Amino acid sequence: MQALIIIGHGSHLNAESSAPVYAHAAALRATGAFDEVRECFWKEEPSMREVFDLVEADEVYVVPLFISEGYFTEEVIPRELGLTGPAPSVTDKAGRTVHYTKPVGTHPSMAGMILRRAEESAGLTHDEARQAGLIIIGHGTERNSNSAEVIYRVSREADEAGVFGRVRTGFLDQAPEVDAVLEEMEERRVVLVPFFVAEGWHTQETIPDDLGINRPAISPVTEKDGRTIFYAAPVGTFPEIAQIVLQRAREAGARIPGGIVIAEAAGV
Missing domain, CATH: 3.40.50.1400 (Rossmann fold)
Known part of the structure; x- marks a missing residue:
């Protein structure tokens, strides 16, 4: 089994902050490319520290929905998830293989x-x-x-x-x-x-x-x-972001059929 985790910053003050993460996760879930698709956040629930408790797959692809590489993608996310280092990295964690990719904004x-x-x-x-x-x-x-x-x-x-x-x-x-x-x-x-x-x-x-x-x-x-x-x-x-998340996971080794294209993101 393989799972996809999309990470967002989130906000305690602005409910719209997490909306794109949920929207792109729903679009990707509908493709059936992954056995599981989960969302997690730094400032909202579910948190990064608990997301692995929600995943059953032994092969996990983690894609940060962030604009650039920096403090959050290079330090906070690896620390909170217990990864070996910044992206691209592969971590063996409690019987799982966790593939951590670069953020979508740098694609x-x-x-x-x-x-x-x-x-x-x-x-x-x-x-x-x-x-x-x-x-x-x-x-x-x-x-x-x-x-x-x-x-x-x-x-x-x-x-x-x-x-x-x-x-x-x-x-x-x-x-x-x-x-x-x-x-x-x-x-x-x-x-x-x-x-x-x-x-x-x-x-x-x-x-x-x-x-x-x-x-x-x-x-x-x-x-x-x-x-x-x-x-x-x-x-x-933008709807195309879901396609970029898919591409990031594929680059990290996810087994995704080449014909899968998210309908509203076909332009990417």
């Missing part, structure tokens, strides 16, 4: 997924997208350079693809700050994509309020200073 298909979703969210044709700008928004932190590196890499790959006229990176907690990046954009249409796992305080309030655009609960489109600004959902909520 090579991320840039392509963001470009497709950015076009679709804004309702742009290919020609319109080439005349528009795209800003990929990261949280950022001065304490961990890995947090920014993955966003810079994805933004660079998206820019080199030539789908949008210009692609830039903006952050909440480090330079360049997203409001300054938006101010510098000259395109009449600009699409904003938060490189976050879930909806939450930052995506629903902080970012829109700082930029002077509509909150997503009101409208994803804002007309401002002669420009149209489209505000997309966070990356972690």
Whole structure:
């Protein structure tokens, strides 16, 4: 038997924080690719420390639904699960073989997924997208350079693809700050994509309020200073993420038939 465990950060304050984990787990469970699919969290129940009690399989694949490699993926998760080290790693644990993968946010298909979703969210044709700008928004932190590196890499790959006229990176907690990046954009249409796992305080309030655009609960489109600004959902909520989780597990050795494609994620 083989099992899949998807790990999310979770939150005691925001119920929507865990929603993408449950949604992607349900989509993967429906494929029948694994005998068991479980969810666990750092800040919610079921916790990482108890998740192995919920699994019967002797072959387990652990995929973190995180944006980047850093403190949580390299230290917290291995410690809480009792793993031998950061990903990729294999641990023999109480008669089980546990395969720990890199986070979904670092997967090579991320840039392509963001470009497709950015076009679709804004309702742009290919020609319109080439005349528009795209800003990929990261949280950022001065304490961990890995947090920014993955966003810079994805933004660079998206820019080199030539789908949008210009692609830039903006952050909440480090330079360049997203409001300054938006101010510098000259395109009449600009699409904003938060490189976050879930909806939450930052995506629903902080970012829109700082930029002077509509909150997503009101409208994803804002007309401002002669420009149209489209505000997309966070990356972690995209249906294609489930396909990336599947690919991470396959890379780690999971026995998954090649023909399995999650219907709503067929674009990955």
